Amino acid sequence: MDLQHSLALIVPEEILSVGGLVLLLAAAWLGDKASRGISVAAVVVIAAAAAFTVPVLCGGNMGADTQAFFGQLRVDAFAAYSKLLIYAAAAAALMIAPRFFDRWNAMRAEYPVLIVFAVLGMSIMVSASDLMALYIGLEMNSLAAYVLAAFLRTDSRSEEAGLKYFVLGALASGILLYGMSLTYGFAGTTSFEGIRAALSGGLSTGALFGLIFVLAGLAFKIAAVPFHMWTPDVYEGAPTPVTTFFATAPKVAAVSLLMRVSLDAFGGHADAWRQVVTFAALASIVVGALGAIGQDNIKRLLAYSSINNVGFILVGLAAATVEGASAMLVYLVIYVAMSIGSFVAVLMLRDAEGNQIESIADLAGLSRTNPAIAWCLLLLMLSLAGIPPLFGFWGKLVVFKAAVDAGMVLLATIAIAASVIGAFYYLKVGKVMFFDEPANKAQGRNDWAHWTLLIASTVFISPLGYLLTGWLGNLADAASAALFLTA
């Protein structure tokens, strides 16, 4: 447990922080003209961090050797799995940004720098095994995210999104900290291992309060109902590349964190939090599905869709088993691919003057004016709805299977029934694109980065994705085995 061992374990974080600092200097000296180059460099930095994370996942690292800095961090296969997913999503958010911001001359060199620091924060979040490390990582990510939401300074909606996200995020942090202080007060330690040991005798009312507050704070970060109110506004107002980022990377990080807290620190008291998680899961599925129906802005619709998806992920957590955790991890990969794909498709829709098209009515007849994007978007929507031949179905299947195996048949049944409501609005988008009279709005050229990402994610969610199930399942099993090692 000496310093050298700890430092060797956190090489990805070191690369990210040093890389972020160097890029910050580059941004200060070279100015906004170099922002494209800096974005490329940021992708390279993130790829380098990923290269040092892959062996940890493939080796299935777990146990005492993975503890760094007196057990404040645990760099095991579970952390590596989430980290790789976060790195991939962040790289996508970097690649799609320049073309979007160029429209307003708003691409600035700080965008990639902030993304790198947000990724660093998320890296700390997913490897945290101490309440303090958890909070530090969460705040680092959140602070960068608040700024990113308001990045388009000339757009009042973007500013509103930033402010709203900041105020509500600060409130959630307060709730989380209150819960953490209660937990610390009743457990006498902040390390997850210590909390687990201290609470093994039984959960006192005070510790239960702490648990509930911690869960509420984290539920805000993953936008689970009833803490979801900010999501549609922030997703709509934030610049689309930033929304892509919000819908993917921080969600993966917060879900992983929630898994670590509930299955590791409070793993001995699954009965205490199962009720809360079950409610949040069902409420998210239903509110996400019903809320999306009335939306006429595609970004708001996708925001409700992400709330809906978080509900399905939480179904896996309610099972509180190794299979449940593994199913959540599989679902997360598919969810990230679907989100990146659909937001990139939205990003590619521009009218003749180059303005972004966000209203669903303007998508009318897209299949005739821009068939490639229309087909990709249709496949992504059907996959989000969980229609069988597509890969989105697999994610829902494994999650429901885990819930049924854990004896939660009722939860799984209600969730499946509610997912039918969700299918309605996904199909509505398809109907508008394929059967309505063309509005002839969408056109405009797009660069290769958009096409690459859109096609890659569409291929991933297409039936071809099933070729990966074995491999993905093995990795997720290794990761959840590492998570459950102490349990």
Place this chain on the structure above:
Amino acid sequence: MIQVLAFYLFAALTIASAVLVISARNPVHSVLWLIVAFFNAAGLMVLAGAEFIAMLLVIVYVGAVAVLFLFVVMMLDIDFSELRAGFVRNFPLGLLIALVLLAELVFGIGAYQAGRIELATGTADQVTAMADSNIAAIGQVLYGQYLFLFESAGIILLVAMIGAIVLTHRDRKDTRPQNIGKQIRRRPGEATRNVKPEIGQGVQL
């Protein structure tokens, strides 16, 4: 014995100055009494053997009070000439306070040399005697056990700073900042011009 005496002195003065903070009519006086209260609270911390907190109290709170002072001065309409008018009349009071503070310093240092005050403790096993001074002990924890978190907190502050600059910094075109390089490079020919005006015509500038 000296510790107990010093304790009552500091405690009484903390309360007295705190009362004066809220009862003083003049906001400037309130702020000054607040400083006295903080100094006395810091003295109490020294007596309890927590030198680090004592220093924090003085540095942080007195720093904050300086800001508050500026705020009061800027926001409220205070006639400073009137304040200075009573200097000779109030001189004995000022001298008295200075003497009290001096006495406190002497007491405080004396008490500190004599060892920290014996605090009543609930359970004996929770109080472990510290070999080092507080500051060394805090340093050990901060730069040893919590090194990673400490450095990460530094990055959070950096991110906050980047954020503030990204959101507020604007390149203003209407300002004329001094460009020293340009000033030095300037040649007489660029700035002056020889003209020979006709008599009675005036000059064209």
